Amino acid sequence: MTATLLNGRELAKTMQEEINADVAAFKSAYGFAPTIAVLRAGEDPASVSYARAIEKAFGARRMGFALHTLPDSASQSEIVALVAKLNADANVHGIMVQEPLPKGIDEAIVKEALSPDKDVDGVHPVNAGRLSQVAPVGRPPMVGPFFVPATPAGGLEILKRFNVELKGKHAVVLGRSNIVGKPMAMLLLRENATVTLCHSLTADLPAVCRSGDILCAAVGRAQMIKGDWIKPGAVVIDFGVNFVGEQMAGDVDFAAAQEVAGMITPVPGGTGPMTNVMLMRNVIEAARRQAR
Amino acid sequence: MTATLLNGRELAKTMQEEINADVAAFKSAYGFAPTIAVLRAGEDPASVSYARAIEKAFGARRMGFALHTLPDSASQSEIVALVAKLNADANVHGIMVQEPLPKGIDEAIVKEALSPDKDVDGVHPVNAGRLSQVAPVGRPPMVGPFFVPATPAGGLEILKRFNVELKGKHAVVLGRSNIVGKPMAMLLLRENATVTLCHSLTADLPAVCRSGDILCAAVGRAQMIKGDWIKPGAVVIDFGVNFVGEQMAGDVDFAAAQEVAGMITPVPGGTGPMTNVMLMRNVIEAARRQAR
Numbered sequence: 001m002t003a004t005l006l007n008g009r010e011l012a013k014t015m016q017e018e019i020n021a022d023v024a025a026f027k028s029a030y031g032f033a034p035t036i037a038v039l040r041a042g043e044d045p046a047s048v049s050y051a052r053a054i055e056k057a058f059g060a061r062r063m064g065f066a067l068h069t070l071p072d073s074a075s076q077s078e079i080v081a082l083v084a085k086l087n088a089d090a091n092v093h094g095i096m097v098q099e100p101l102p103k104g105i106d107e108a109i110v111k112e113a114l115s116p117d118k119d120v121d122g123v124h125p126v127n128a129g130r131l132s133q134v135a136p137v138g139r140p141p142m143v144g145p146f147f148v149p150a151t152p153a154g155g156l157e158i159l160k161r162f163n164v165e166l167k168g169k170h171a172v173v174l175g176r177s178n179i180v181g182k183p184m185a186m187l188l189l190r191e192n193a194t195v196t197l198c199h200s201l202t203a204d205l206p207a208v209c210r211s212g213d214i215l216c217a218a219v220g221r222a223q224m225i226k227g228d229w230i231k232p233g234a235v236v237i238d239f240g241v242n243f244v245g246e247q248m249a250g251d252v253d254f255a256a257a258q259e260v261a262g263m264i265t266p267v268p269g270g271t272g273p274m275t276n277v278m279l280m281r282n283v284i285e286a287a288r289r290q291a292r
Numbered sequence: 293m294t295a296t297l298l299n300g301r302e303l304a305k306t307m308q309e310e311i312n313a314d315v316a317a318f319k320s321a322y323g324f325a326p327t328i329a330v331l332r333a334g335e336d337p338a339s340v341s342y343a344r345a346i347e348k349a350f351g352a353r354r355m356g357f358a359l360h361t362l363p364d365s366a367s368q369s370e371i372v373a374l375v376a377k378l379n380a381d382a383n384v385h386g387i388m389v390q391e392p393l394p395k396g397i398d399e400a401i402v403k404e405a406l407s408p409d410k411d412v413d414g415v416h417p418v419n420a421g422r423l424s425q426v427a428p429v430g431r432p433p434m435v436g437p438f439f440v441p442a443t444p445a446g447g448l449e450i451l452k453r454f455n456v457e458l459k460g461k462h463a464v465v466l467g468r469s470n471i472v473g474k475p476m477a478m479l480l481l482r483e484n485a486t487v488t489l490c491h492s493l494t495a496d497l498p499a500v501c502r503s504g505d506i507l508c509a510a511v512g513r514a515q516m517i518k519g520d521w522i523k524p525g526a527v528v529i530d531f532g533v534n535f536v537g538e539q540m541a542g543d544v545d546f547a548a549a550q551e552v553a554g555m556i557t558p559v560p561g562g563t564g565p566m567t568n569v570m571l572m573r574n575v576i577e578a579a580r581r582q583a584r
Contacts, residue, residue, distance in 0.1 A: 107434065108434055108435050108436050109436075112436065124421070125417070125418045125419075125420075125421030125422045125424075125425060125435065125436075126417045126418055126421055127417075127421065128417075128420075128421035128424045128425050129416070129417030129418055129419065129420035129421030129422075129424065130417045130420075130421075131424075132417075132420045132421065132423075132424045132470075132474060132478075133417060133420050133470045133474070136468075142399065142400055143400050143417065144400055144401075144404065144417075167493055168493045168494060168495045169495070170495070170500075176428075176481060178424075178425045182424060182425070185489075186424075189468060189489055192491075192493045194488065194489065194490045194491070194493075194494040194495070194500060195488065195489050196486065196487065196488040196489075197477075197481055197486065197487050197488075198486045199484075199486070201459055201460045201484045201486075202460060202486040203460045203461070203462070203486070208462075208486060211503075
């Protein structure tokens with residue numbers, strides 16, 4: 001058996017067309033483009049290249065992009081002051097603060113300085129809290145509007161667009177970061193899956209992974225999840241972005257896994273290309289809410 | 293085999309002595325008592341009797357208690373205005389808004405009107421979000437201070453005081469309410485358990501429950517969890533408060549369960565008596581933070 005490929009690159013292209021239409025409609029209604037501000041302190045190479053990728057992606061969709069940089073020596077109050085300025089700037093609809101922040105900066109304080117309404121990265125506790133508290137799909141949400149971090153939102157979007165049944169299924173999420181594992185677990189719970197969150201201290205991790213109808217991997221260790229950790233026919237969502245030499249590799253041993261799984265995201269070309277489109281969707285949504 | 297009884301009533305008595313000492317120390321340092329304000333709109337009988345129980349419990353510990361009632365006809369803006377007044381009142385350290393609120397009131401707006409610093413019930417999204425985002429025990433928290441809802445906090449306290457190992461264990465939480473199931477799952481995850489959240493749509497619920505080294509039940513259905521749903525030797529925390537005729541019953545079939553489990557909370561006398569002491573602890577903590 002060979003698994004169906006969950007082609008995130010193709011899906012992202014489809015969604016870029018949808019975003020083009022959304023941006024055009026927004027512009028004709030309001031006369032300006034949904035705009036993100038990216039804030040960076042220092043010149044971490046990965047952050048620099050990620051900011052360039054965002055700029056390029058937003059430019060291609062004719063959305064607004066503004067980069068605000070501070071030196072590595074920036075103080076916490078300088079960073080917070082810049083966040084406050086962007087919060088107050090009506091021409092900025094979404095704000096992303098790039099990590100890592102310089103040493104000695106309290107990330108919690110910077111995150112909470114963001115206006116939750118502009119926190120398109122979903123890092124503010126208000127957004128994490130509303131995601132945690134929101135009612136299951138099909139019921140009134142019982143919380144205010146919120147933003148979900150783009151990477152897990154992209155994973156869920158793949159599952160939905162490929163019509164993967166989630167209700168009542170057992171979803172196993174491997175990894176418990178605040179930007180992938182935990183929000184992914186909450187998204188799956190909201191879709192009425194039974195959700196298991198496991199991590200580096202989990203006993204008999206292979207057996208736990210094998211119990212998942214849906215297996216989401218976000219551990220950051222190349223090819224850690226072996227073929228025999230996967231339930232035959234399971235749907236595998238691989239959030240891993242690792243390098244083996246020059247070669248990008250996921251958290252899942254893809255060659256072995258595709259012989260066992262029913263559906264699987266490749267790396268590269270799976271969850272990765274979805275992240276930028278979900279970020280764009282969040283910025284458009286932020287602009288809509290603010291324009292109302 | 294008969295399970296060890298996790299006697300919450302006895303533990304609550306021990307903790308009341310600790311609270312007496314904490315309150316005395318607080319009063320001698322600051323000259324006033326940690327004080328809760330309870331806000332109720334309407335006269336729901338269960339809410340009336342719960343407020344009386346809180347008043348009695350706080351009085352017995354010489355802590356402050358103030359009840360603020362509005363008529364069932366109170367508008368949302370009247371309720372929010374009262375919350376704002378209590379937020380601003382330096383003599384009030386913790387605020388609890390009783391549910392149910394009158395029909396037509398948006399609970400989300402009332403919850404978010406609370407100052408997170410006085411939200412001793414842990415219902416504000418900022419508190420739920422920080423609990424969701426907090427790092428595992430033993431690492432810097434990476435979030436600001438927060439409050440956990442009293443009922444799951446009491447369940448965790450029982451596990452800790454009875455020296456139940458949580459790290460690497462499989463904890464199954466049955467029920468996903470915002471006041472018990474979801475925060476309990478987050479607390480157990482923080483303690484490095486592997487956590488499964490299941491609910492009414494979970495497939496083969498007995499088998500999922502049977503996979504738990506720790507089984508926490510918060511479904512609100514009397515004696516739903518049968519003896520053969522429990523892994524032999526498992527630790528069972530029963531949050532259920534149900535009535536079978538005049539008799540209080542948990543979510544677990546206690547008579548059958550105690551023959552299988554290693555440890556179990558009775559109902560009544562298990563998690564119930566812990567809720568008030570955890571609420572008191574939250575109010576003392578709130579008063580300390582505000583006094584600094």
